[in-house]
Amino acid sequence: METAIEVQGLRRRYAGRGAGGAYEAVRGLDFTVRRGEVFALLGTNGAGKTSTVELLEGLAEPSGGEIRLLGLDPFRERATVRPWIGIMLQEGGLPSELTAAETAGMWAGCTTDARPADEALSLVGLTGRADVRVKQLSGGERRRLDLALALIGRPRVLFLDEPTTGLDPQARRTTWELVRSLRDEGTTIVLTTHYLEEAEALADRLAIMTEGRITVSGTPEEVMAARPSRIRFLLPEGLVPAELPLSLPAGVDGRQVEIRTQDLQSALTELLLWARGRGVALEALDARSASLEEVFLEIAGAQRESGRLAAMVGKGAAA
Ligand SMILES: Nc1ncnc2c1ncn2[C@@H]1O[C@H](COP(=O)(O)OP(=O)(O)OP(=O)(O)O)[C@@H](O)[C@H]1O
Secondary structure, three states, rough: OOEEEEEEEEEEEEEEHHHHHEEEEEEEEEEEEEEEOOEEEEOOOOOOOHHHHHHOOOOOOOOOOOOEEEEEEEOOOOHHHHHHHEOOOOOOOOOOOOOOHHHHHHHHHHOOOOHHHHHHHHHHOOHHHOOOOOHOOOHHHHHHHHHHHHHHHOOEEEEOOOOOOOOOOOHHHHHHHHHHHHOOOEEEEEOOOHHHHHHHHHHHHEEEOOOEEEEEEEEEEHHHHHHHHEEEEEEOOOOOOOHOOOOOOEEEEEEEEEEOOOOOHHHHHHHHHHHHHHOOOOOOOEEEEHHHHHHHHHHHHHHHHHHHHHHHHHHHOOO
């Protein structure tokens, strides 16, 4: 598969951050985004996602490393790259007195080979709101207008920064469908989102960032496969934990039993055969594969813990 974006050793340092001095928000990233895929960049607040995406968009110069977007440097060759990319910003900042149609028309007027304004509004389901002023649109509708504007230039690479924040569940699903159909038409999409089910639903590949570095990357399946699945149920009345199958190491808290396994199907089969053999029912039985959310929370938890330990060590050193 062809490469759309190639990133090597990417760094971004902000000069003078209050009393704290310079701060390096992006600390040596290497990744590739293939043509026609959805690539999601995930991470906790302040992990460095926006700082990274701004570099990919050519809005700032890296302090180290290299980016090739469709073969060019997006900062130095911005004039050439700009028409190829569509950017949906977190805060639209649109003139509030214009209607949705006027806003899209104005945008189309500044764009070569623009998609007609009404087509862009229709893609995001705003046709019925075309004559409403921006200031009277709901937060979710404004978000969809931001997306329509990002699509007006028929971008080859589309950057979506938290595209469904504030959207109701139905509008979110419609946006997902649109993202999938753009991808199927060959658009490369870089997505940042805090909704992990969104990343799971849309991303062909993803990377989780922590403190300016990529901690985990791969397809959602690869990222989740590294974590154990979980089976939970209530210990049947009259049984003690020692009577549970020995081959399935279980954690028991009161009546709540939890088994963690890398092979959910075998463990579940064994558990159900055991239950049938004992003639017991497993109340509140719940078996599930690791979700992206669990992987994310584990990484974020480890990061918080290491930050806490570093602070304790720092305090100890200062004392
Ligand atoms: N202009 C700036 N000057 C100094 N520091 C900055 C600047 N912009 C961002 N930072 C810092 O860089 C770090 C990364 O910020 P960034 O906005 O890239 O994170 P993020 O992952 O996009 O977070 P969020 O999920 O909250 O949007 C943060 O610690 C932030 O305070």
